[in-house]
Amino acid sequence: MSLKSLSGAALTAMVLALPALAKTDYPLTIDNCGIELVFPKAPETVVSLGQRGTEILYQLGLADRVRATSVWRSPVLPQFAQVDAGIERLDNNNPSFEAVIERRPDLVTTDLQYYIGIKGSVGTRQQFADLGIPAYNLPSDCADRPQMETSDGPRPVPFEMDLVYRDIAELAEIFDVQDRGAALIADLRKREAAAKAKVGAVSGDVSVVFWFSSATTEADPYVAGQNGAPGYMARQLGMTNIIDSLEDWPTVSWETIARKNPTIIAIADMSRRRYPMDSTEAKMAFLTGDPVASLMEAVREGRVLPMDAMTLNPSTRIIDGLEALAEAMEAQGLK
Incomplete structure (x- = not known):
């Protein structure tokens, strides 16, 4: 479980054990x-x-x-x-x-x-x-x-x-x-181990980019760097995060992202509406309509994965994110 x-009572019973x-x-x-x-x-x-x-x-x-x-x-x-x-x-x-x-x-x-x-x-x-x-x-x-x-x-x-x-x-x-x-x-440790076991060994060419949001519809996106929580998830599952910055959430142009052509695009799903590109709907509309982003293989092949925004931040929900990524990799035959 x-x-x-x-x-409530279930947690109490587990603690007493x-x-x-x-x-x-x-x-x-x-x-x-x-x-x-x-x-x-x-x-x-x-x-x-x-x-x-x-x-x-x-x-x-x-x-x-x-x-x-x-x-x-x-x-x-x-x-x-x-x-x-x-x-x-x-x-x-x-x-x-x-x-x-x-x-x-x-x-x-x-x-x-x-x-x-x-x-x-x-x-x-x-x-x-x-x-x-x-x-x-x-x-x-x-x-x-x-x-x-x-x-x-x-x-x-x-x-x-x-x-x-x-x-x-x-x-x-x-x-x-x-x-x-x-x-x-x-x-949490048990669930983390299970998510990693689900994927097993993956080939080195499975790559990912994590898009959190963008300040405007025209602005470069905030994407996850190497050393934050999303980078940790990628490492645990044998994936390559295509963004090599040490910043937690640097801005990187779509031209640069498209040239690296990630296998999977993970997008933050959130209820916050601070920026125009916070919503999943806005992100999907951009990816399918932008002349550069729409050419990426991940977009054309339907390998765009909405992930709860809190799974992309240091929190207990990182394990939820690991599980979601592992399930997506399994579904796409990327194990």
Whole structure:
């Protein structure tokens, strides 16, 4: 059984079947990407700035601690739709600093340094620290590049899923639910291994490009670089990501992409509508109508794969993305 479908009594039963882990020894001190955070006890109220962190809190059975959320790109995981509907959503994008602190949280979590960092669009870590509120940045964003003004710069070290497992383990320790964290990590590792086994060995000429969005209908697309979460998925399945940049989401011309002629084009499917090319429909219309993009073999052969946008970001949904890619490769005979 997958934790994707577990909740309530089923999750409790699975946790009880695991060996008991040590309880958190408070006060707990954590080095969070170069910043020392101290927790005198398990937080009772949380404001979560980001879908990735919010869904981890839900998966750890901590929805009752979440006072409010923000920054959403896709619908919440289906098994949490009902609980999420009862939690205040401050904004689908950036809430104000005032809106966050008005909820009187014991903890604020953020997916990206862009929201809380040196020049956080919501606030700085110091602003929250001055009010006695720990601001926890997911290590999957900042562990290998702390103290950045944005989260879209170069990633010097290739992303590994262990960073997401660290997100889970640290949040579980902060809230003293280590058994739940261990169960979630074990399930994700099992699914990851199964996805890789489904594909087996692939030939070296299977290539992919991951298109997230474009600022305008005429602009070059934002595509995934080598070292981010999509690059990790490609490596795990023996595929070649045709974009060699170390930036997480560089812009690359369609002429360059067409010359490299990827075997598969993965496109981000999201509910966000920040840019004109956010929707899957707009992306498909462009690919089939543009005189350059429409000539690519992947477009002509129907090898365009919509993938939930959250699977293309460091999160537990990366495993969903691995499974979707593996199934597409199997269906296309690319094993």
